Amino acid sequence: MKRTGKTVYFDTPPVMLATSAMAGEMEGKGPLKEYFDKVVDDPYFQTQTFEKAERKLCGMNCQNVLKKANLQPDDIDFLLAGDLLNQIVTANFCARELQIPFIGLYGACSTMIEALSLGSMLIDGGYAQHIMAFASSHYQTAERQYRMPIEYGSQYPPYKQWTVTGTGAYVLAQNGIGPKITHATIGKVMDFGIIEPNDMGSAMAPAAADTIAQHLKDLGRTPDDYDLIVTGDLGQVGKTLTRELLREINYDVDEVLEDCGAMLYSQEQNTGSGGSGAAASAIVLASYLYQKLTLGEFQRIMVVGTGALLSPVSSLQGDTIPGIAHGITIEKP
Amino acid sequence: MKNVDKTPDEYNQMINQFRPGKPKIVNFLQAYLVGGLICGFGQALIEILQLLGMPADEASSLATIILIFLGALLTGLGIYDEIGQFGGAGSAVPITGFANAIVSPAMEFKSEGWILGTGAKMYIVAGPVLTYGMVTAFLIGLIKTIFKF
Amino acid sequence: MLMILKAFLVGGLICALGQVFLDNTKYTPAHLLVTLVVLGCIFTAFGVYDWLLDFSGAGVGVPVSNFGYILTKGVLLEAKRDGLIGLFKGVLEVASAGISASVIFGFLVAVFFKPRK
CATH class of the missing domain: 3.40.47.40 (Stage V sporulation protein AD)
Structure with a gap:
């Protein structure tokens, strides 16, 4: 296997x-x-x-x-x-x-x-x-x-x-020239009991931290083996929480952790904690990260897509918000 | 190696430590300011209409209608939601906010058609307000009629 | 001029208290509006709302709790005149202007405008 x-x-x-x-x-x-x-x-x-x-x-x-x-x-x-x-x-x-x-x-x-x-x-x-x-x-x-x-x-x-x-x-x-996807870690659904639908960063942070930890453990790597570990759409709040959750299990990602949602907007744009949505990781990886990988400015990065699995109905019925995260490792051509 | 694991309570404590809170005092003052200005403006309207010779009852009805019109128009122009982000309850509670609550879904659900879109969805916020207002008013009338207090 | 100041102070206070409700509970503005309308009904039942209107005019006339006042006012008026049937006839009697204006302007604005940002 x-x-x-x-x-x-x-x-x-x-x-x-x-x-x-x-x-x-x-x-x-x-x-x-x-x-x-x-x-x-x-x-x-x-x-x-x-x-x-x-x-x-x-x-x-x-x-x-x-x-x-x-x-x-x-x-x-x-x-x-x-x-x-x-x-x-x-x-x-x-x-x-x-x-x-x-x-x-x-x-x-x-x-x-x-x-x-x-x-x-x-x-x-x-x-x-x-x-x-x-x-x-x-x-x-x-x-x-x-x-x-x-x-x-x-x-x-x-x-x-x-x-x-x-x-x-x-x-x-299968063949050709371009950045290569070397590994993929499929995450499991995590739920730490967040209810507020305006706070999806906090709902997804546990899943992101879990997937990153799992990935590093499986490959016997440390965060320093990556130029960047970039999450999908946690925003500033979720990014901070992911960092702290990882710190508690002895992974120090201070230097390498970034978030696509947080990267998309500047402070003056009044976008709260940052961007969210399926497009956050999709457009940042397809543009900025892809170009930097192609140029060889990044050797190896991990991209962690994060999802809040709520629906408007589950929210109204008072259910908590489950989160999920999948990670892939990409290396320069 | 340890796993990422926390009880909801533990996680909640962590969130409170790292998540910026709502600026409650600023929100309070802004709500006071915006709400107060709308009410003060309403009172000024009533007094102007009375000066023009309108009886007190009609003046306050007309003032209400004017405020509703303004709330609806500002929503259509895309301005009321900006006021709402600043004023919070200060722009939601006055009658202008009620108009905003009707107009915003009415415009938005046009894309699903005039009958099942606009016609049905315009009451998503206003509907509950009218329903509970009417039921409560009816019950109060009933109790007052029976017990004659 | 005094009335305008009083309207500002009282109306602002109602809104600011509403903000406290929103900031400290999980409820939405829709919950707040419903609560205010129900409170308006109850205050009217005990005659408090009439007194507040005399005191601050639009300060309590403009907040949505005024819907509670006019709905209840209509019920009580008609109930006195027509008894049980008046309970039904009265609900929208005084409130008619406000509700009709909201629905009609709401619809007309929707005809002419599109949501933007």
Whole structure:
């Protein structure tokens, strides 16, 4: 079995052939703006509804990543994708256009890393040569599904996160040149009893810490073996909690821990604790991190997708918020 | 090696240590300011209308209607939610906030159609307010009628 | 001028107390509005609301608790006149203007505007 402990390793590490990241207005004003393929300022993206806009952006991004990889939809063996909307409609409707055999995934905001883990397994297992994966989220569609209407004047606490508008798409290949995915750690669902739906960073931090610890333990590594351990969308609060949870079990990640959600916005943008949403890890990995890996500025990084597995119904019924985290290790070409 | 494991209580303590709290005193003052200004403005409207020769009863009804109109319009222009982030309860409690609670879902659910979207969803916040207000008012009337106090 | 100041002080206080409720409980603004309306009904039953209106005018006339006042006021008026049937006829009697205005303006604004950011 290609596994040490709970961590999967790949004999022939799949190559990240191409990536594409498109983002919304808020992200386009943040510190990573120069790394995106495209920034769309209009939340409607010239469509009638926010949901259609999210779909349109995803479709465009998929075409872009295919172009960058110099492939046709026919060349792709499987499409793995997901998003935050009910019944993952964004991914489903994009798959309808692409006509690639499709595996729909839901891991809340961990979906991107879930898709890349599974895609790597399919390739290394010999079931596919080319995999396409994407995940998306959209501020307005998520806000109206999970919280109150957008124009409703409710006051948010300082630790509330800002849902990222954007989508990241990837083409993985058996051969080629690009950063390589060497390991994947599939996390288990953790729940430390958080109830407040405005505080998803705290709900996901235990899962992130658990997956990071599991990964390091399985491979017998320390945090210093990585240039960066970057979580998906914990925000400042969740990042701090993850760091402290790891410190309690004797892992010191002070130097290497970062968070995609926290990296996306600057202090002046008033986004509370930072970004959240499936797009957070999807666009940061597809843009900034991918480019730095390609240039060799990072030797090896671990990306940990984090998801808060709540639904508006479970929230109203008083259930606590379970969290999940999946990690992959990526090395420079 | 130890595992990541905590009881909800232990974790809660940890969160309180590392998570910034709500700025309760600032929120209190901002709510006072915004709420007070809206009420003061309402009173000024009533007095102006009375100066124009309107009876007291009608003046306060018309003032209410004007405030509702302004709350609805500011919501449509995308301004009321900004006031809400600053004022908190100060902009939610006045009648303008009630208008905001009706208009915001009414606009937003247009994308699901005029009948099942806007028509149905515009009452997600206002509905409970009217329901409990009407039921309570009815019960009070009933008790007063029976016990004649 | 004095009334405007009193409206500011009393209305502001109601809102600020509402903020304390929101900041210290897990409840949402919708819970707060319902609580205020129910409190408005109860205060009206004991005649306190009339006194508050005389004292501070819009200070208690503008907060949503005033809905409780006008709903109850209508019930009590009609109940006195028509007895049991008045309990039903009266609920929306005084409150009609406010509720109609909210629904009508709410709908009209929705016709002309779209949500933005």
